[in-house]
Amino acid sequence: MTLEGKHALVTGGGTGIGLAIARDLAAKGAQVTITGRRQEVLDTVAAESAGLFGLAMDVRDEADVIDKVAAAVAERGPVQVCIANAGIAEGRAVHKMDLAFWRNMMATNLDGAFLTIRESLKSMRETDWGRVIAVASVAGLRGLPGAACYTASKHGMVGLIRALSEDYLGRPITFNALCPAYVDTEIVDRNTASISQRAGVSADEAREIMVSANRHRRLIRPEEVAAAAAWLVSPGSESVNGQAIEIAGGMM
Template sequence: MTTDLKGRHALVTGGGTGIGLAIAQMLAANGAQVTITGRRSGVLEEAAAATSGLHPLVMDVAQEESVVQGIADAIAARGPITICVANAGIAEGKSMAKMDMTFWRNMMAINLDGAYVTVRECLSGMLSEGWGRTLFISSIAGLKGLKGAPAYTASKHGMIGLMRGLSEDYLGSDLTFNAICPGYVDTDIVARNTESIAARAGIDTDQARAMMVKTNRHKRLISPVEVAAAAEWMVGPNSGSINGQTLEIAGGQM
């Protein structure tokens, strides 16, 4: 099966590293022009220099004005966005007893509010073109509780609720809305969480990493390329009937 995305403009938030970069590279390899966003210009420019078809855009998903202006600039440069990947996010654990409102609001501002504003600003292009594919990069924590991370769990559940609502709103059109829910993926976020878990639990980093690996049913970390392969299927030919769905990538049944 060939995925021909020539003439498509895609946007991937958090597209400079990890899952976002793997998806952006996949989209570009299939012919799309891909706007990759993030807060660090150097990271974005390095990714764009290494892969033809990637275009860096500094944008902070936690700031509505930044998203509105950034997406307007991307559309002006490369036309309507018809593939939107809401990937930008943070993963931090903290118990309810240790959490304050600042921590809670920051989690929601990036993971949930950021996804909402990003999709909202891309939607007009999909409607004008009569075709669109939106992917929310959620988590297994969007489908089940993650111990020690109630705020993160709530934000990822919220993404799935937003996706399901949108899929119903545009049912019958050629716009689809789906979520990918990975387990622990071998990215910088996992590396940072290794240090955090080790510090909180009083264990070494090897033990902390083993805890995350054990959570994946096949007992290994997931490759970002595996997530990108699932994304390719969900935006590719004959994907119009895949709508309002959550796809778990966790090595087995959750």
């Protein structure tokens, strides 16, 4: 399979799942714009491959998203693969949650996905093929204990994808969400410390809480999520549309 001549945009592309997807798309021939808030991280990653291009962008900032996506399109052509991946994950009980915490989570996860997709569609709509993939979570399909805000944001992402798939039925653009369980990324590392502090357990015990939540009792590799994204941009996936695909090691 080749993506030669295609421009892909991956938010949160400097680390974790986004980086795994970006590397895979570049290996398939795409010109991949990776975004994140730390230009130095993006520059280090972009040095790996002639097909990767780092562009600092804050998905919470509408003006920044508008300007940076337009700049990427001017440099590399219309976005035909949009991966709305940038996000944060943090648990907090509702009765201990202030509005600033809620709004930052929504601004990053849900508003960020909306803005990224909206701006990508401006050029994608003018082409004959497009793929939009939101990296949501199993928390987008069911409640995650102790993480009401995160759960709500990921449910919103899945709902956005399902609605857009209906809006574009019959056109050569598909919209799907990937819903992984706990993935072995920096987010798990950060949550290990948070869970350890909140639950009063050791770091190893905190990590085991996340590992045991996955039905196959191991953390998912970012490359496993990237493989699902690769399928969705491959020939033969044209009729997969409006789906929330679980990557969770078993039924949950």
